[in-house]
Amino acid sequence: MSYVHDGSICGFTSSSYHAIDSDASVTVLVNLDSGDAGRIVDELSNVLIMP
Numbered sequence: 001m002s003y004v005h006d007g008s009i010c011g012f013t014s015s016s017y018h019a020i021d022s023d024a025s026v027t028v029l030v031n032l033d034s035g036d037a038g039r040i041v042d043e044l045s046n047v048l049i050m051p
Contacts, residue, residue, distance in 0.1 A: 002020060
């Protein structure tokens, strides 16, 4: 099970992923309104779920 949160403030976009089983998290903050923080977190979260 995991929790995911996407958000933004003026000039930034962010995304976080928390893997409950491993108690590990990834958070990305992009200094660009049009950045794709969610995609970056998706790729980085693969490291958390690898055996």
